[in-house]
Amino acid sequence: MRGTANRSGAGRVGKQWSWRWPWRWQGSWSGRGRVLAGLAVLLASLLVFHGAVPDTAGRPGSLLETFLPWLGLAVPVLLALALLRRSAVAACAVLLPAAAWLGLFGAFLLPGDDRTPGLLAVQHNVSDENPDPAGTARALAATRADLIALEELTPAAAPAFEAVLAPEYPYHAVEGTVGLWSKHPLAQVRPVDIRPTGVGEGWNRGLRATARTPHGEVAVYVAHLPSVRLAPTHGFGSVRRDESAALLGAAIAAERTDPLILLGDLNSTVDDRGLDPVAAQMDPPSRDFAFSWPAALPVARIDQVMTRAAAVTRIRALPATGSDHLPVAAHIRWHGPGPGSEPRQ
Structure with a gap:
């Protein structure tokens, strides 16, 4: 028991x-x-x-x-x-x-730097199928940015952007399907050839200009690299984009003016090694997500604002327009007293 x-x-x-x-x-x-x-x-x-x-x-x-x-x-x-x-x-x-x-x-989760930037730049692929280019232009003008870079700017939509942006942005340059609007005078505007092999001469997606800001001259590049394709049989199709990135990187490496600002739809994130020829020439990117594509459910930032001899202290995605991309706005500060001090040797 x-x-x-x-x-x-x-x-x-x-x-x-x-x-x-x-x-x-x-x-x-x-x-x-x-x-x-x-x-x-x-x-x-x-x-x-x-x-x-x-x-x-x-x-x-x-x-x-x-x-x-x-x-x-x-x-x-x-x-x-x-x-x-x-x-x-x-x-x-x-x-x-x-x-x-x-x-x-x-670090991307920490609050951004909201100090007054030396310059505010906006980058936007406006889409060649945008049903409301004038409305998109008004949204971009409302940012009061110093510089606005556009891609997929079609001949049919260009007049609407010119008409809406002209009062605040009297200076602009267009090469092919990319354009730059500025509050400050633009000079030395020229196309930048970033055509990959096999693409005809009518394919113009790069430009370079000098923006004469109150602080001095700044070299500004606008670029739209080729799209990538994801297919079950071929995987991640980025050959043309990578070749175009190498051409853009070479052009930036040859540029003698500092500071330099690059704005564009690069069809690449800053982590993607396909962008290395460009990223290697630039200062570290801003520590922000700012996903910009696709606009309906953004999963990646392929719209970039990058700098040399300057710093992007904050980059953020803006509300949707009529495009399949979101605009992004970047705060830029100079490393030294300001741009236009000494050309690169």
Whole structure:
């Protein structure tokens, strides 16, 4: 009888312990805990060493880098699975991709620099199918930016932009389907040839101008790189864009005027290695997401404002217009006393 009572008591104690502690952790390196931990390590590796992913056929490296910030969505999923599995190993492993993502993009979550910029620039692909170019022009004029760069500017839509922007932006230049409107005089305007191989002479998507601001002269480039295509059979089709980026990078490298501002639809994010020929010539980009495409549900910023001998202290997406892109506005500050000090040697 005594032994039976002890066995019954032991059973009750065991049941009470299980009821009080239902989330007992499985710390062993086995089963799904090991799989989840392995996935967490793989995710962290992709975030930190994305440059090691080869850009072979289909350009998987560029595709990964285009949507790199979105890898962070896998972190809470892995954490939830680790909690459901009650795996301490997996839960600890999830800290690796979380730390990697915060190291890359954590600064993007901090408040932007709202100090008065030395210059405000707006970049917008206005779409060659925009049903309301005049309305788009009014929205851009309302930003009161110093510079407004446009892409996909068709001959049919150009008069509407010229008419609406003229009162506030008396200076403008257009080359092919790209244009620049400025509050400050423009000089030395010329096209920039960024045509990839096999594209005819009528394809004009680059211009260069000198903006004579109150602080001095600034070289301004406007560019629209070729679109990329994602297809199941060919992967990430970026060959023409990459070739055009190399031509644009060469033109910027040869530019002797500083500061320099590049505005354009580059069909590339700043993380994408396809933009390296351009990004290597410029100062570090602003630490902001400012997703600009597609306008209905923005997942990437392919509209860029980049600088040399100046800093983009903040970049933000603006409300939608009649385009499939969102406009982006950038605050630019000079590194030194102002532009136009000394030309590059």
